[in-house]
Amino acid sequence: MKKINGLLLYLCLALGVCTRAQDPMLVNGAGATFPLPVYSKWFDEYHKAHPGVQINYQSVGSGAGIRQLQSGTVDFGASDMPMTDEQLGQAKVPVQHFPTVLGAVVPTYNIPGVSAELNFTPDALAGIYLGTITKWNDPAIAGANSGVNLPSSDIVVAHRSDGSGTTFIWTDYLSKVNADWKSKVGRGASVNWPVGLGGKGNEGVSGLVKETPNAVGYVELIYAIQNNMPYGRVRNAAGSFMKADLNGVTAAAAAAAKNMPDDFRVSITNPEGKTAYPISSFTWLLIPTKISDPVKRDTLKGFLKWMMTDGQKFTEPLSYAKLPKEVVEKEMKAIAKIQ
Amino acid sequence: MTLRLRWRKLVSGIMLTCTGACAFVAVSLLFFILGYLVYHGGRALNWDFFTKLPTPVGETGGGMANAILGSAKLLLLASLVGVPIGFFGGVYLAEFGGRTTGFVVRYTTDLLNGVPSIVIGIFAYGIVVLPFKHFSALAGGFALGLMMIPITLRSTEEFLRSVPRSMREAALALGASRWRTIATVVVPAAYRGILTAVLLAVARVAGETAPLLFTAFNNRFWSSGWSQPTASLPVMIYTYAIAPYEDWHRQAWVAGAVLLSLVLLANILARTALARGISAPRA
């Protein structure tokens, strides 16, 4: 008797749960943690404007986003690292990159007793991450920060433990400015880190830095801001120490915007430009150009159009810079390629 | 009393007190974990947690309603996979099994039991997620169900075996065929124990996170049906705990308290039911 009652209860629960199946169209995406704050805001707002659509985005890292897109287990991917030709070849369907926002990667730190903004030279950053600079009061760091009382404690280095576009941007920059880094480690989403603790996602690295005294980590700007963590200035190619902000990032993209290639894959780290912030990057949505389900296809196209027009107004409050006009125009034309 | 004897008695007293201290440490660990979770999680507990969806990253508020439902769905699926296989497999071992087949089945069950949960996740990814081309509650439920099988199977076998032979023989003597005996006499006699074992198995997989990471994935919204990715309590706890947002930490504590309470409740219910003894055979 009890068993039958239990069974009935189970069935009711199952049915009740299944009747939700009349629901909204669910589109699944996965990828970068770099733009997560603005993407989650966008998908939330888009759902409010179009209740019949749910875009479920999981921030698992650019590497995972690319991989899952290649296997076809998600409908779209997101990455701060453009896919290589090899990766594009491995994907089951042709993929088009769509830039969404511009962001900055900042060195954030947690040094007890130091609340000032530190200046980092490219060599200082490379040295810290190579493990050659081990203490906060090392001359390479102190030299650029006269007036700040840096402790002699050991630096705790934090980096990503997952395959990350943010790592790509960071290592791309370090490879451009430091020959040692380029030969010993190189650029990539997942590198052989000489030192440091690994955190999962931008969230994980910010969490690590926040909880660990004397730590330094590289995260997307908004993560440092949202968590009230200090972040340093970085010296750009023109020689000035720039703090990451909307102007700096937009200036970094200025040259690239005029000469944007058709597939939108560019790197804008360490650009020329007096006011450019050196560690900036576009971030891309990776959309397959052949989508068999017409409803999904229209949903994605509709979202892309919304993203480039209405969506752009949500970017600046979250400290991401808007896309340059030329890029938006080019992208609108590229949307037509999605069949 | 010689000196040596006094020394030995002293040693005896000290060592035995030490063992008492060990037991005390072990028990107080449980109370500490429980207490801390309840305190930290309970403080932040509110209705929003049970009714609202997660908010966009960086904004405070919201809840884990979809994760609670997601966990329920996953457990339902897991039971659908784990319970029938475990139950009928256990019946086979207890009633029909031969020496070699019985040995093979028992051995592989123990093997399956020892497989680390992350490896089960790899397996489920390979045979459910990849062919179907997306993460789904089905894949997650399948992985959890696999983990339930060994527990239900062995427990069913044990409880069926513990039913006295006299009951079986009485039924057979009255002319019932074997399957009739099993279905109407043996199983009902053991069903309370089997049910509690199932409850224990469900409680065990309710807290598993690793196999869900690449099967059920995660979902910010309600997941409709069975073939969509779904949020679940353990995965949300993990995601929120390693992030820097204070609000997420708070929610992780609440979720942890809720999950732990449910799991412990199920365990307490099951074990007290077992301790009271398997239901006596009806006259």
Next chain:
Amino acid sequence: MAASSHVVRAPGPIAGPRAFLRRLRSGDEIAHLITLCFAASVVLVTSLLVYELWVDSALARHKFGWHFFFTSVWDPIAEQFGALPFIYGTLVTSALGLLIAVPLGLGAAIFLSELAPPRISDGLTFFIDLLAAVPSVIYGLIGVFILVPILRNFGEPSLKATLGFLPLFQGPMYGVGFLAAGIVLAVMVLPFIISVSREVLLSVPREQREAALALGATRWEATWKVVVPFARTGIFGSIFLALARALGETMAVTMVIGNNPQVSASLFAPGYSIAAVVANEFTEATGDLHLQALIELGLVLFLITFLLNGLARLLILTTSRRGSAVEVA
């Protein structure tokens, strides 16, 4: 086996399938077949699992061969994968966990089986069994927010101050690392050791203890020199079981170990375990070789736990009473 009546065989040598189907007329045979199918499905699924692990790691196995176990480099860009840091991390954290949990657990088990009055013993064991039911991610939660800060601020500095001459306790103190993971694992396997050891100790015949006492032993001597050695195979079995559990532990470890693939003598250093790296890198393995290397790691873990579980079951069966109603692990 089949106590049911033999179905009347048709005369003549009729081939397999038809005779088989005819035998199925009896309900018993159908029941037998159905339950056999379910039981066989367990065997099928497990074999499929092992097969998948083996086949899906073929590329990595052929490329690296035995070197896989001795190389320290884990470089996805250069496509060089070595399992040494992960095997090291898994073994070190599990060993540390056991080192802490075994004395503690054995002591508690002795107390519960020898000294405590039966009702208190049963009550306390009940609670300790509940500790075994706490999900891994909850241990991770407590580990990250409580254990790690305590280690970083008090635990590791005091260890360094007192025992800093040992290479085990040198180096920068992050809080996360091998030590944190080892402690968390110790707490997780403690209930298994207590539970199984207690059962095993309770099953030692009374005569053994009484004989020792009769010969003038103190209670402790009787316990430590007679009862425990008698039960030692069972106790070793419980240790193996705990070890197998600790080796496969994923969530709690990845949250407190620091996630850095390196081999380091210091317990304060961050490390990595097999389960943790698979959890972190599986969904994003760039390139087939990376993915297959991860699956090969999974295979290694599976083989280790398989061997240990087998040993454990063998040892426990030799000493404890059969047919305990509550399944342990």
